[in-house]
Amino acid sequence: MGAKRPARREFLKSGAALAGGLTLGAAAPAIGQTHHSPPMIKEDKDQIAYGDRSPHVTSVRIAHGGRPSPDNWGLTFHVAAPLQDSVGVITPSSLHYMGTTRGSFLPDIDPQEHRLMIHGLVDRPLTLTMADLKRLPSVTRLHYIECAGNRSSRRSKTVQETHGMTSCAEWTGVLLSTLLKECGVKGGASWFVAEGAEEVKGASSMPIAKAMDDCILAYGMNGEAVRPQQGFPVRLMVPGFEGIFHTKWLRRIKVVDRYYMNYNDYGHLDRDPKVAALDYQIGPKSVITFPSGGQQLPGRGFYEISGLAWSGGGAIKKVEVSTDGGKRWNNAEIKGTAQRMAHARFGYMWNWDGQEIEFQSRCTDELGQVQPSRAQIAKYWNKPFDATFSVPGLDNSIQPWRIASDGSVTNGFA
Amino acid sequence: MALLKVLAFALPALLFGASVLAQSQTYGVGRTPTAEEIRAWDISIGPTGEELPQGRGTVREGAQLYRTKGCAGCHGASAIDGKGPILKSKAAPNVDVWARGRILPLRAPFATTVWDYINRAMPLNREGTLTADEVYSLTAYLLFINDVIREDEVLDAKSLPQVKMPIASDYASLPEWKPRMPRLKGYPH
DSSP, rough: THHHHHHHHHHHHHHHHHHHHHHTTHHHHHHTOOOSSSOOOOOOOOHHHHHOOOOTOOOOOEEEOOSSHHHHHOOOOEEEEOOGGGGSSSSOGSSSOOOOSSSSSOOOOTTTTTEEEEEEESSSEEEEHHEEEEEEEOOEEEEEEOOTOOOOOOOOSHHHHHHOOEEEEEEEEEHHHHHHHHHBBBBTOEEEEEEEEEOOOOOEEEEEEHHHHHHHHEEETTEEEGGGTTTTTTTTTTTTBGGGOSSSSSEEEEEEEEEEOOOHHHTOOSSHHHHHHHBBOOOOEEEEESOOOOOOOOOOOEEEEEEEEEETTSOOOEEEEEESSSSOOOOEEOOOOOTTTTTHHHEEEEEEEEEEEEEEEEEEETTTTTTOOHHHHHHTEEEEOOOTTTOHHHHHOOOOEEEETSSSSEEEEH | HHHHHHHHHHHHHHHHHHHHHHOOOOOSBBOOOOOHHHHOOOOOOOOOOOOOOOHHHHEEHHHHHHHHTSHHHHHOOSSSSSOOOOOOOSSOTTTTGGGGGGOOOHHOOOOHHHHHHHHHHOOOOTTTSSSSHHHHHHHHHHHHHSSSSOOOOOETTTTTOOOOOOOTSSSSSOOOOOTTTTSSSSSOO
């Protein structure tokens, strides 16, 4: 990732020059701008029909957790988003992280043929086409998704490796509660099972209270149809819950009276009720994406430290940044209005004096939950905080980054 | 004035619309599936086994199917030596079940989950091609090689949900989830 920094600076420089040129108009080129036209991107029909990003922008996803995607069988498993290059809160659909329940082939679903069935403990079972679904009242909301396996380790070098298994998009669809009201939920219903149409038909049990609160059957993502990698033609959004619950290629919802112990549910079991509770709704979590592991600061001076914060408990209320290893905390600016169960972008202006430092971020959500450090978590479990300590349940601990005096950034856990 | 006129018409209409919705809830979108359609689609087998189909299977037949249906190709002839997930614990039977690996026919609290998963997701690329008898037999075989059932046990819709899995009830239930609930009280700040 270090190699990308100069490229980004070049891009910023040329962007500024371009902006200047536009303001002044063609007759009066900006001072310092050399008087020649840039080379051209050859536009073909495909480019006009569906545009590409600049060839100078090379940010890509990478396979996560040491298992290749696609693997020997052509299955996709886990793929991480390049958070180090992210700006704002929307992850472009092409860069949105991917996870599958077991490793999965990407189903090619004809939306005309796709059917969604809702049945079980309901008065009126229902089969819907996609056209039917789109007739119902819709919502559009920003939501992040995060994989349970999104945890930093000493071996991780970049923020893509430590935190890339989360992304945030604008989702459009119908509230599950709308459909369940349409079907009439019977007394005694306490859980529901959501099932995908992919070859393994991944299914999970979720509380009916969550269904009635804020789950969305999403057919839209970032202004267009949900991508196949994200569950085309419709996926379930379960805001704030682990990624695996956000059932892709949704084909069936069954309302039931107990935890149904699907394969995904079984894979999810814990022995300790406290760990089980921590393996469900994601806690408040933040990470600094610039400067982050593998990046390089060119020298002392001002930088906007930038990062992302999110929580399964609701909207982010506060983000703090420490530039002295967690001794003092300074309020960061949250950009725009933080949405519930969505990434919030934060920034903190900082003047680097060229000294070696450790910096980190922590956030607080609307429930008052505060992102803990690993040392605090170890203390809670009465375990020594050393290299062997692994955070039980979903890991929302604070990520430290270290800047050496030469400006190189490395993982503070390493 | 024009606006007021519109409001005078629109307001009662809106209120009327809302009250109709509150009562009858339905937009009338979609159609009611037949009982047969639901049966065909519903591949969820819950812990009670109420959705299990007719049929039966034995360990002996399962052992044969394990080879002929290609299971051994991915999971290995002895269920621990393939490229796919292992299906038999390498640890001794007296080791705590939580320490014997996340192996479906051993760790699952209900044998119905084993049946459900083989039926919905196996064999890779040929999902849904096994008959109910074959799924019962493969389930029996996998439970047998993990010392969960005896070699002579027969599995069917009645006996499968009765199988005593080694984990019994030694696992945590999820907390009752409510909106705007912290994930775990007392977790460090």
